Amino acid sequence: MIRVVLVDDQALVREGLRALLERTDDIVVAGEADGGDAGVRVVTETRPDVVLMDIRMPGTDGIAATRRIIGDPALSHVHVVVLTTFDTDDNVLDAIRAGAVGFLVKDTAPGDLRNAIRTVAGGDAMLSPTVTRRVMQAAARGAGARDTGQLDGLTNREREILAEVGLGLSNEGIGSKLFISPATVRTHVTRILTKLGARDRAGLVAIAFRTGLVTPEDR
Template sequence: MIRVVIVDDQVLVREGLRALLARTDDIEVVGEASDGDAAVRVVARTAPDVVLMDIRMPGTDGITATRRIVGATPSTGTHVVVLTTFDGEDNILDAIGAGAVGFLVKNSAPEELRAAVRNVANGDAMLSPAVTRRVMQAAARSPRTRETEVLKVLTDREREILVEIGSGLSNDEIGRKLFISPATVRTHVTRILAKLHARDRANLVAIAFRTGLVSPTDP
């Protein structure tokens, strides 16, 4: 069973998410919280696989709570998926920096929600096209880091793969585009993560844009 904690200050949102996740045989909601401080305590007590985390909450916000959860459980396998409405300036890059590995729009279809939980529990990042576009927009407003300082440790092939990661492609999609196997892509991704000291795939997306390797205007 995939163990999930839901964090949102709105009771109806928590109940709705719980009801949607309850309609599966492999996902179990083991806790809820209405603010960041409570989320940290619930996660410490229940050790979930996935946390669905709202960004805007009274008191301790979701980004701060994510940073505390990821920092306290680096080896337990707890992954944070940020819940967003995209109705304002959600701090996507800040959430990635805090350790979130997935982003989910609150009005996502039920199957998208379940797929996100399963993918993240399996160790994959969850970056939808809508989220990737928002990362592009946020990166366009962020100070750029000189590419040579950050990316000089990568091989040409690794840079090529990082471009595709920044464009939001999965390992299978990258493999098809570059005519290499998904296993080879995974090997390259692992090396890129190590070389760039990146926590996860979401971090790589942010790096691709912050360094200018991928432009917000690229298709």
Template structure:
């Protein structure tokens, strides 16, 4: 079954380029396009695609607001949003992640990594590996004072440890190796964290780890 994709970008050339790249492989299908956020939301509600590639900056309803409308729609829980941006330091990207986006891509991404990224998000993972994602989150969340957020009070000590590792961008296998757990056990902990913290996906867990001060700017990570 093909991954069904909707493109939302106000530039015709960008949409045409993405469409050409994404229809190269038979397991990917662009099922719709929109040139602004408002019409994009309407289209997504009608088509219910697996993945939406959403431009951050658009006139009228921008990508952040459109993402909020999509991720808050109970009928679109299976739809994942990936933000598209020209700048890796775009200050709106953190707001988009908080709104429920599963990650973001630069518009100059190469064809192979673009297709792989769409498949990754469609499979339920978040696009958190690039170091630029860490810079975006750190820049927006660095000012959050530790110890003032109560969202972690319901977590056990082990759940906090897992969240801290997830917050640094580590995969389940990396978390398992660090905490001496099995990957299956880590997946169970991640599922509990999503439920307890009312987080849409792994990307929101990363944001929350920074916002609550559980992960700080000086904390190391295992990959770039």
């Protein structure tokens, strides 16, 4: 079972999410919280696989709470998915820097939400097309001169895979496109993360666009 904690200051949102998620045989809601501080406490107590985290909450917001969760070595297995309206690009980039690996807007279809939780629990990042596009545009605007030298340590195959990660493809999608196995893709992604000093796949998306390896026009 994939254990999920819901963190949102609106009770109605939490109730709706719980109802959607518990219609499956492989996902269970392990706890809820109505704010960032409470969310960190519940996550620490329940040790879930995935946290659905709202950004804008009174007091400690979702970005600060995500940073605290990701920064706790005892919670290294926990994956945070930010579920928000993403009103500004800063929210997206701040969430990436905090360590979130999933980004979904609140009007995401129920089936897509459940699949996103499965994807993140399996170790992949999950970015909705809208969020990916915002990351691309913000990275492109803030890039200035392209720092292509950051990619000098990558092989041609690793650059190829990084570009596909930048476009939001999963390991399975990359493997199908490049005619290699998902396990091989995962190995390459792990090496790329190490070489580039990135925390996760979401960080690789930002690097792919900051270096000009992928541009917004490639979507």
